[in-house]
Amino acid sequence: xxxxxxxxxxxxxxxxxxxxxxxxxxxxxxxxxxxxxxxxxxxxxxxxxxxxxxxxxxxxxxxxxxxxxxxxxxxxxxxxxxxxxxxxxxxxxxxxxxxxxxxxxxxxxxxxxxxxxxxxxxxxxxxxxxxxxxxxxxxxxxxxxxxxxxxxxxxxxxxxxxxxxxxxxxxxxxxxxxxxxxxxxxxxxxxxxxxxxxxxxxxxxxxxxxxxxxxxxxxxxxxxxxxxxxxxxxxxxxxxxxxxxxxxxxxxxxxxxxxxxxxxxxxxxxxxxxxxxxxxxxxxxxxxxxxxxxxxxxxxxxxxxxxx
Amino acid sequence: xxxxxxxxxxxxxxxxxxxxxxxxxxxxxxxxxxxxxxxxxxxxxxxxxxxxxxxxxxxxxxxxxxxxxxxxxxxxxxxxxxxxxxxxxxxxxxxxxxxxxxxxxxxxxxxxxxxxxxxxxxxxxxxxxxxxxxxxxxxxxxxxxxxxxxxxxxxxxxxxxxxxxxxxxxxxxxxxxxxxxxxxxxxxxxxxxxxxxxxxxxxxxxxxxxxxxxxxxxxxxxxxxx
Numbered sequence: 001x002x003x004x005x006x007x008x009x010x011x012x013x014x015x016x017x018x019x020x021x022x023x024x025x026x027x028x029x030x031x032x033x034x035x036x037x038x039x040x041x042x043x044x045x046x047x048x049x050x051x052x053x054x055x056x057x058x059x060x061x062x063x064x065x066x067x068x069x070x071x072x073x074x075x076x077x078x079x080x081x082x083x084x085x086x087x088x089x090x091x092x093x094x095x096x097x098x099x100x101x102x103x104x105x106x107x108x109x110x111x112x113x114x115x116x117x118x119x120x121x122x123x124x125x126x127x128x129x130x131x132x133x134x135x136x137x138x139x140x141x142x143x144x145x146x147x148x149x150x151x152x153x154x155x156x157x158x159x160x161x162x163x164x165x166x167x168x169x170x171x172x173x174x175x176x177x178x179x180x181x182x183x184x185x186x187x188x189x190x191x192x193x194x195x196x197x198x199x200x201x202x203x204x205x206x207x208x209x210x211x212x213x214x215x216x217x218x219x220x221x222x223x224x225x226x227x228x229x230x231x232x233x234x235x236x237x238x239x240x241x242x243x244x245x246x247x248x249x250x251x252x253x254x255x256x257x258x259x260x261x262x263x264x265x266x267x268x269x270x271x272x273x274x275x276x277x278x279x280x281x282x283x284x285x286x287x288x289x290x291x292x293x294x295x296x297x298x299x300x301x302x303x304x305x306x307x308x
Numbered sequence: 309x310x311x312x313x314x315x316x317x318x319x320x321x322x323x324x325x326x327x328x329x330x331x332x333x334x335x336x337x338x339x340x341x342x343x344x345x346x347x348x349x350x351x352x353x354x355x356x357x358x359x360x361x362x363x364x365x366x367x368x369x370x371x372x373x374x375x376x377x378x379x380x381x382x383x384x385x386x387x388x389x390x391x392x393x394x395x396x397x398x399x400x401x402x403x404x405x406x407x408x409x410x411x412x413x414x415x416x417x418x419x420x421x422x423x424x425x426x427x428x429x430x431x432x433x434x435x436x437x438x439x440x441x442x443x444x445x446x447x448x449x450x451x452x453x454x455x456x457x458x459x460x461x462x463x464x465x466x467x468x469x470x471x472x473x474x475x476x477x478x479x480x481x482x483x484x485x486x487x488x489x490x491x492x493x494x495x496x497x498x499x500x501x502x503x504x505x506x507x508x509x510x511x512x513x514x515x516x517x518x519x520x521x522x523x524x525x526x527x528x529x530x531x532x533x534x
Binding site: 016217224 | 385411413458
């Protein structure tokens, strides 16, 4: 295609966009709604991931060691644990550190601290806090802890107790909640996305349906398919770009308003900071989705009327 | 130049539009096709543009079989045929100037040619002062004159006028027929479909009479059966 044809397509597209202002406005509004849904899903995904991550982070399995266990044995056991594929991290707390933490936790509880002092020695045990890559893997880790063969001989005689059994119900419930929340979240995202894309497709198809007679006349004067389709596709692209910018503009005050709320209720994620921090990615998603929708919908809608 | 060879058209509901139609027309001829509504006139001309396809038989434009052409060849053929419709079929969002310019753009003409030819052709149909009017700002006769200007601007070999006066008053009908005669005098073949006796009587040119899809008379002196 030569430059003159491109120039004519662009000019014709601009003129058609402007002269069919009502159809253009309707299509722009519909596409803005669709892109807003897609953008909201971007934020919803972020809130979901952060919140679930925050909850997951609160869960761990602790292994307590006999007071007689040496630090060398415990650290050797820690290294064995870290080799398990299900384990994300292992944190060692010595008896001394456990005592410091205990005192700090109960600094306003004089009675407890007095009782501790009367004991005369440190009653607390050294421990390892184990975090799994996924909450569903705690059971596998707990089984490994109870089996000498899985971790070699390093645990023999030094492990006093593992708190998994006590926490099992809570961990199982949490695993189910996280899994359901994720499935539900993604299902909602998929449904909303499909629905809004279909609405945009239909709107653009209707906008082009209005021009079906025009297209058949263009065919009868011998215009090539590219010459006919070009301006419609360009208008679709304009819908995408303009609606994309509208949507990004809309999210500015919206996230500014919602930011403090989400920060308070959703484990510290501030949507406004997230919007600014991920603007480039959001821009590509929103404007890219807009262009893709506008161009694809126009292409298919015009194709239908080119069969003259 | 055009040759219809035993053309039949039967629609999917078994209604017969054309039966065994055979005729030819030479460059520079003015051929009127007459018949009652539903006699197959419009189907006949639509087939020359490959807007409709025959159930059997062939249609030739020069040596080209119209219905075996590929897309690009068909576009090129359509640029050699100017078409005028009863309902004008102008592009509603384009001005008179742009409607004509569009046909020239489709034919690959340069911007300079368009700028020179469009005002000229609009002057020819007496619409030089309505160049920037949109179709909804024009009367029926004016719309049809824009459609004629669009049909002739690429200097086609044939102008097909499908009931061009069907929506017009007698004065505009007369004007349009005069323009078509002028186009024919300049050497362009005109294929006119009509059921207006006054129009045919005033022309005194070759008339093909269609009845229920069959040619019942083909008279070079302009006699017909209606």
